[in-house]
Amino acid sequence: MKNPKRVLLLGAGGMGMAPLALYLQGAGIQVEAYDDRFREPLRSNLENAGIHVLCDPTPLENPDCVIRTSAIPQDSKLVKPWLTLEVPVFRRGEFLAHFTAKKNLLAVVGSHGKTTTVGMLCWALRQVEFSFSYLVGGVYADNQFPPGRFDKNSWLVLEVDESDGTIDLFNPTITLALNCEWDHVDLYDSKESMGDVFKALFSRTSSNIITPVGSELSEWAQIEKGKKHSNFELNEDLSRYHENNLAAVIEAGHALGVDLSEVDFDQFPGIARRQSILHQGENRTIVEDYAHHPTEINAFLSHRRLLLPKHSLQVVFQPHRFTRTQAMAEKFADELAQADDLHFLPTYAAFEKFDPSGSVENLIGYLPPRLRKRTNVFSDFSQLCDTLGVRPDVKHKDQVLFVGAGDLEKWAHAFAAWENANGQKLEAFSHFLTNKLSTGTILKADEPLANKTTIGVGGLARWYAEPANSEDLRSLVEACNLFNISRAMMGRGSNLIVPDDGFGGLVIRLRGNFWKEISSRSENSLVVGAGAKLKDICTFACINGLSGFEFLEGIPGTLGGALRMNAGAMGWETFDLVEWVSFLLPDGTIKEIPGTDLNVGYRYCREAYDGIALRAKLKSDGKSDHREIRNAIEKLAKKRRASQPREASAGCIFRNPEEVSAGWLIEQSGLKGESEGAAVVSDKHANFILNQGGATADDVISLINRVRERIRESNGLILEPEVTLMGKSWNEYLS
Numbered sequence: 123m124k125n126p127k128r129v130l131l132l133g134a135g136g137m138g139m140a141p142l143a144l145y146l147q148g149a150g151i152q153v154e155a156y157d158d159r160f161r162e163p164l165r166s167n168l169e170n171a172g173i174h175v176l177c178d179p180t181p182l183e184n185p186d187c188v189i190r191t192s193a194i195p196q197d198s199k200l201v202k203p204w205l206t207l208e209v210p211v212f213r214r215g216e217f218l219a220h221f222t223a224k225k226n227l228l229a230v231v232g233s234h235g236k237t238t239t240v241g242m243l244c245w246a247l248r249q250v251e252f253s254f255s256y257l258v259g260g261v262y263a264d265n266q267f268p269p270g271r272f273d274k275n276s277w278l279v280l281e282v283d284e285s286d287g288t289i290d291l292f293n294p295t296i297t298l299a300l301n302c303e304w305d306h307v308d309l310y311d312s313k314e315s316m317g318d319v320f321k322a323l324f325s326r327t328s329s330n331i332i333t334p335v336g337s338e339l340s341e342w343a344q345i346e347k348g349k350k351h352s353n354f355e356l357n358e359d360l361s362r363y364h365e366n367n368l369a370a371v372i373e374a375g376h377a378l379g380v381d382l383s384e385v386d387f388d389q390f391p392g393i394a395r396r397q398s399i400l401h402q403g404e405n406r407t408i409v410e411d412y413a414h415h416p417t418e419i420n421a422f423l424s425h426r427r428l429l430l431p432k433h434s435l436q437v438v439f440q441p442h443r444f445t446r447t448q449a450m451a452e453k454f455a456d457e458l459a460q461a462d463d464l465h466f467l468p469t470y471a472a473f474e475k476f477d478p479s480g481s482v483e484n485l486i487g488y489l490p491p492r493l494r495k496r497t498n499v500f501s502d503f504s505q506l507c508d509t510l511g512v513r514p515d516v517k518h519k520d521q522v523l524f525v526g527a528g529d530l531e532k533w534a535h536a537f538a539a540w541e542n543a544n545g546q547k548l549e550a551f552s553h554f555l556t557n558k559l560s561t562g563t564i565l566k567a568d569e570p571l572a573n574k575t576t577i578g579v580g581g582l583a584r585w586y587a588e589p590a591n592s593e594d595l596r597s598l599v600e601a602c603n604l605f606n607i608s609r610a611m612m613g614r615g616s617n618l619i620v621p622d623d624g625f626g627g628l629v630i631r632l633r634g635n636f637w638k639e640i641s642s643r644s645e646n647s648l649v650v651g652a653g654a655k656l657k658d659i660c661t662f663a664c665i666n667g668l669s670g671f672e673f674l675e676g677i678p679g680t681l682g683g684a685l686r687m688n689a690g691a692m693g694w695e696t697f698d699l700v701e702w703v704s705f706l707l708p709d710g711t712i713k714e715i716p717g718t719d720l721n722v723g724y725r726y727c728r729e730a731y732d733g734i735a736l737r738a739k740l741k742s743d744g745k746s747d748h749r750e751i752r753n754a755i756e757k758l759a760k761k762r763r764a765s766q767p768r769e770a771s772a773g774c775i776f777r778n779p780e781e782v783s784a785g786w787l788i789e790q791s792g793l794k795g796e797s798e799g800a801a802v803v804s805d806k807h808a809n810f811i812l813n814q815g816g817a818t819a820d821d822v823i824s825l826i827n828r829v830r831e832r833i834r835e836s837n838g839l840i841l842e843p844e845v846t847l848m849g850k851s852w853n854e855y856l857s
């Protein structure tokens with residue numbers, strides 16, 4: 123394979139892939155990076171490095187090759203289209219082994235501690251201004267130091283992973299082997315089979331092998347004749363494993379001809395999720411760690427016990443993969459028995475199918491009886507908060523340890539935020555989001571909403587956000603889910619009444635440029651962001667000679683609002699145009715759903731009611747001359763000007779009953795001009811209520827009730843509101 127000029131990375135938000143993206147971009151390759159979940163500050167770091175971060179897996183141009191994380195299988199629907207197009211697809215390790223084949227490689231391998239060791243080694247080498255390339259399998263805790271970097275014609279320091287078998291493809295100059303224990307039980311059936319992989323790597327190593335003194339790794343290395351073999355001191359006391367990292371790093375420095383012994387390792391920022399202290403108070407300490415193997419758990423718990431022997435050990439553990447949990451259940455139970463209380467999250471599947479023998483319920487069966495009674499299984503974050511409470515008193519000091527490699531990270535951070543906010547969830551919500559949102563995102567407290575609606579009534583939002591991109595939106599939604607905070611979407615606010623007492627949760631508005639994309643994707647279709655104005659879609663379609671969008675011209679909303687409302691005019695509806703809509707669903711996943719599969723009706727779309735519409739593909743009726751389209755738009759606009767008021771309103775207030783229009787009924791009942799405070803039924807179109815200046819939401823709602831009552835009396839018909847009421851059900855307000 124020739125070196126590519128342009129690559130697409132699938133799963134680029136992962137800890138192995140993001141450094142690769144930085145490395146390849148540094149090597150002069152154009153990188154497009156896709157993941158369905160990037161986190162901040164990783165996303166911003168990639169973008170700042172010039173990498174094109176994609177929110178859907180469609181690159182701007184076809185790549186020369188695709189690189190996937192091993193977590194995305196070859197038969198995934200993300201991969202298949204590239205195979206069909208005969209674009210080569212590689213796993214991360216396969217690509218790297220090929221791409222770096224001519225480099226002098228220092229490979230760091232082992233079952234535990236690779237990322238911290240590589241992170242420490244690279245950081246130390248930079249302190250002494252050694253010139254080299256590197257890829258670390260994690261991010262530095264202070265985000266100051268990039269996890270991947272390319273340097274021409276120099277050494278490459280790399281963490282080589284045994285978990286997916288690609289270790290077999292590397293031929294290092296120097297190998298630093300830290301330890302070898304049975305793991306990745308789906309790939310290796312015994313410790314011996316894992317050991318064989320390490321032995322084979324030693325035999326492919328051309329120059330130096332570095333191992334822990336007196337270990338079996340050291341014995342295996344000695345078999346390799348004609349190669350330099352050195353050892354580093356190993357402290358058998360696992361609670362002091364940091365010293366082992368340091369000894370390994372100094373020895374690796376020697377092999378590179380660099381003396382690292384004078385480096386001040388106290389300044390090492392650490393790697394995120396490795397023994398990270400999230401909160402340290404007099405009575406409570408909160409720490410998270412990536413430990414997901416019994417040996418790692420032992421090291422972490424015993425180290426923490428040593429540091430704070432009088433604090434009770436509250437362990438929140440999420441097992442990683444059913445296969446590992448099942449195969450090592452007894453060992454996990456042995457090590458977890460160091461806890462005073464245990465709190466489990468369900469096993470993190472990592473693409474495996476559910477297997478009850480690898481579940482936490484099964485694991486509990488292996489715990490000593492004392493602990494079994496003191497073990498909870500949680501799927502709701504607030505239950506954990508209720509169980510642990512805020513700041514135990516001085517007599518009951520504790521340390522809460524979040525342990526695991528799955529998605530309990532968000533629980534760890536949310537718990538620290540909750541503790542810092544003294545159990546106040548609305549405060550905890552904003553603490554949690556600090557550093558999780560990119561700088562482009564706006565998050566404000568107590569924001570007025572009336573000026574964001576076309577009718578201009580209503581109170582404040584307790585929290586208000588304009589997310590800069592879909593990752594920030596997901597972080598906001600995640601925070602709402604964790605802290606049980608209600609949320610409401612807002613588009614242009616043109617079919618929305620905000621109550622006078624405002625909204626007590628988070629109001630989200632998709633307002634920045636990210637959400638306003640309008641682009642043509644084929645001859646006759648557009649991909650449009652949910653924050654795009656309907657008027658702009660209509661203009662874009664007209665300029666490009668696409669007909670069918672004309673009816674959108676006079677509707678003053680955004681695509682998001684139009685999808686939720688299935689907005690329509692003059693016989694057309696929004697869903698006449700829809701090929702698919704991409705939604706952020708309540709469970710936090712993003713899904714592209716074909717229009718034909720959506721539950722849509724008159725001024726209604728079920729999926730937009732539950733989820734958040736992000737973007738949609740809209741198809742045209744066909745090509746037409748733009749002058750003809752312009753004429754059709756003008757005709758519709760003229761009709762609208764003649765029939766609708768221009769003053770502040772929220773559009774049509776009531777849904778049309780079958781076979782008769784609400785406006786006609788209201789007009790026939792003599793209600794034009796009827797008013798409440800500064801709210802009045804329009805003289806031009808009786809289904810519009812106008813704010814004549816200074817009206818309140820209560821005025822508008824009272825008038826709505828009066829109109830309903832009169833129609834019920836005069837026609838026996840019950841008018842239902844079409845306009846939405848932020849965060850409330852109309853049932854609470856209608857008499």
Ligand code: FAD
Nearest residue numbers: 611613614615616617679680682683684686689690735773
């Ligand atoms: P908003 O009013 O802000 O919100 C409406 C609803 O959509 C809310 O429930 C909100 O939570 C939800 N929402 C907003 N964004 C999203 C999202 N991304 N995902 C999920 N839910 C979301 N309507 C018509 O159908 N036909 C017309 O001809 C018409 N004419 C109008 C004329 C005037 C003068 C006015 C003021 C309004 C008119 N409307 C009309 C009503 C209104 O413009 C439409 O319903 C429009 O589609 C609402 O879009 P919006 O962005 O303003 O949504």
